[in-house]
Structures are given as C-alpha cells and as structure tokens.
Amino acid sequence: MTTEKQKLANQKNALLSTGAKTPEGKAVVSKNAVKYGIFAKINSPANLTSEEKEQYPHILQNMIESLQPTDQLQNLLVEKITIDFIRLQRVLNFEAGSIMQFSEELNKETFNYSRKDNSEIHEQISRKEEHIDWINKYLVHLENKEVNFDQEIWEEQKINSRIIDDFYLIADSIAKLEHSEREKMRYGEYDLKEIKDLIYKYGYASSEKISEKLYELYIKEIEQTKKEINELENAVKENNHLLKKNQMLGSLPTTENTNKVLKYEQSLQKSINHNITMLKNLQNH
Numbered sequence: 001m002t003t004e005k006q007k008l009a010n011q012k013n014a015l016l017s018t019g020a021k022t023p024e025g026k027a028v029v030s031k032n033a034v035k036y037g038i039f040a041k042i043n044s045p046a047n048l049t050s051e052e053k054e055q056y057p058h059i060l061q062n063m064i065e066s067l068q069p070t071d072q073l074q075n076l077l078v079e080k081i082t083i084d085f086i087r088l089q090r091v092l093n094f095e096a097g098s099i100m101q102f103s104e105e106l107n108k109e110t111f112n113y114s115r116k117d118n119s120e121i122h123e124q125i126s127r128k129e130e131h132i133d134w135i136n137k138y139l140v141h142l143e144n145k146e147v148n149f150d151q152e153i154w155e156e157q158k159i160n161s162r163i164i165d166d167f168y169l170i171a172d173s174i175a176k177l178e179h180s181e182r183e184k185m186r187y188g189e190y191d192l193k194e195i196k197d198l199i200y201k202y203g204y205a206s207s208e209k210i211s212e213k214l215y216e217l218y219i220k221e222i223e224q225t226k227k228e229i230n231e232l233e234n235a236v237k238e239n240n241h242l243l244k245k246n247q248m249l250g251s252l253p254t255t256e257n258t259n260k261v262l263k264y265e266q267s268l269q270k271s272i273n274h275n276i277t278m279l280k281n282l283q284n285h
Contacts, residue, residue: 049244052086059086067279077279081272088268091261118239125232128225134159135218135225142215149207152192167195170213174202 048056060082069075116124137159141147147154147161154161171177171185181198184190190198204210 048083048086049090051244052090056082056086067276068283069279070283074279074282077275077282081275081279084268084272084275088265088272091265091268115239116235118236121232121236121239125229128229128232132222132225135222139215139218142211142218145208145211147207147211147214149196149210164190164192164195166210166214167192167199169217170199170204170210171195171202173213173217174199176202 060079063078063082063085064075067074067078067081069078138147138161141156141159146156149163149166152163154163168185168188168190171181171190177185185195185198199210204213
C-alpha cells in the first residue's frame with residue numbers, strides 16, 4: 001500500500017517541481033506566488049462579494065508571507081486556505097450581526113414596492129438636470145428683459161416657455177391671494193388673460209417686474225431641484241448598499257435555521273486546519 005509519505009511525494013513529483021531548498025530561494029519563490037502559475041490567471045476567486053474580492057489579494061499576500069509556500073501545490077493550498085478564511089469571516093460577521101435580524105430587514109427592504117430601481121432613478125435625475133439646464137438658459141433672457149409676456153408661448157434660440165405657466169408660478173408665490181382665487185388657480189381654471197390680470201392686481205403690472213420675479217423664483221427652483229437630485233443620488237447609493245447586502249446573504253449556503261450555518265462554519269474551520277496540516281507536511285518532506 002502507498003504510505004502517506006509516498007502520496008505526498010507523488011503529488012510533488014506530478015507538478016515536476018521540488019521547490020526551493022535554501023531560505024533565500026524560498027523567499028524568492030514565495031514572492032513569485034502572486035505573479036506566476038495559477039495566481040497569474042486568478043486575480044480574485046469567484047463566489048466572493050465585490051468587497052471580499054478587494055480584500056482577497058491583501059489577505060492572500062499575508063497568508064503567503066506567513067505560510068511561506070515554496071511550490072505550486074503549496075501555493076494552491078494557501079489559496080484555498082485564504083478563500084476559506086474569507087468565507088469564515090463572512091459567516092462570523094453574519095453571526096455577530098444576527099443572521100435572522102439581518103435577513104428580516106433585508107426582506108423588508110427588498111419587497112418595498114415603493115422603491116425605485118436605479119435605471120428609473122437615473123432617468124429622473126437626467127430629466128431634472130435637463131430642467132436645470134433649461135432654467136439657466138431662460139434666466140439669461142429674463143435678466144436681459146427679452147421675454148414677451150403677451151403671447152401664449154415665447155420662443156427664442158431653441159428655447160421656449162409657456163407664459164401661462166410663468167404667470168401661475170408668480171401667482172402661487174403671492175401670499176395675499178384670496179381663498180377663492182387660490183382655489184381657482186389650484187384647479188387650473190384661469191386662462192392666460194385671467195391669470196395675467198390676477199398677477200397685475202397684486203403688483204406685477206409690467207414686463208420688468210414679471211421678469212424680476214420669475215428670475216427670483218427660478219433661482220429658487222434650481223436650488224430645490226438640486227436638492228431633489230441629491231436625494232435621488234442617495235437613493236441610488238441605498239440601492240447599491242441593498243444589492244451588496246443581498247449578495248452577502250445570497251453568498252451564504254441556503255439555510256432554514258442557524259444550525260446549518262453553524263455546520264458550515266465548522267466545515268470551514270475543519271477545511272482550514274486540514275489544509276494547513278497538509279501544507280506543513282509538504283514543507284517538512
């Protein structure tokens with residue numbers, strides 16, 4: 001029968017490498033581990049979250065420096081130890097934060113039907129940015145007193161504005177409006193002439209005053225729109241955070257209770273210990 005010692009020897013011979021013998025040689029080979037062979041093809045293993053993939057090369061380098069692999073078989077063992085170590089960290093982090101609580105919170109967030117996906121949010125952001133761009137162009141004409149308020153639609157240099165909307169904007173800012181006037185305005189019952197007469201009644205009786213008031217109101221609208229864009233950008237960040245948590249939860253084995261998670265943890269610990277023992281046996285023979 002083949003002894004354990006012979007099996008280890010056969011594994012080494014199969015790779016056609018006996019490894020470095022001197023301390024200097026081992027130091028050189030250990031640095032080569034992240035550049036040659038399998039490590040030249042794998043930057044980070046599959047089935048890890050994006051955050052874990054960022055941590056992987058740093059943890060791997062620490063493992064290499066600590067365990068000092070000297071040939072390809074030992075490098076493979078160190079890689080497996082590193083992956084198992086990261087997975088074990090993942091499980092321990094879940095346990096520390098209470099897996100059940102995390103899962104329940106995640107489910108509530110995931111099945112929040114009022115939540116918009118990122119593509120929809122980006123469309124809203126784009127529309128709001130276009131609106132700000134339109135306002136900035138319109139402000140130039142308002143500042144130069146170029147807008148004619150005697151027509152339903154004013155148009156100049158590929159920009160236009162519905163004058164009735166401008167008048168409604170001014171009317172909405174008038175605090176002294178009578179209740180009946182505000183109710184009629186609320187339901188959009190004023191035509192262009194009527195809404196113009198209304199703002200004239202409250203002091204906006206010239207194109208100059210109308211332009212000045214609109215300039216003031218549109219500046220405020222830009223500020224408000226920028227706040228709304230910021231809120232939407234935060235919603236994108238929340239969605240990305242939720243996606244990351246979803247990936248973390250999904251990367252654990254399917255569990256019906258915490259006992260299965262504990263068994264998974266034990267299997268990882270056992271795998272790490274087994275591979276470290278195998279590595280030491282290889283290094284001692």
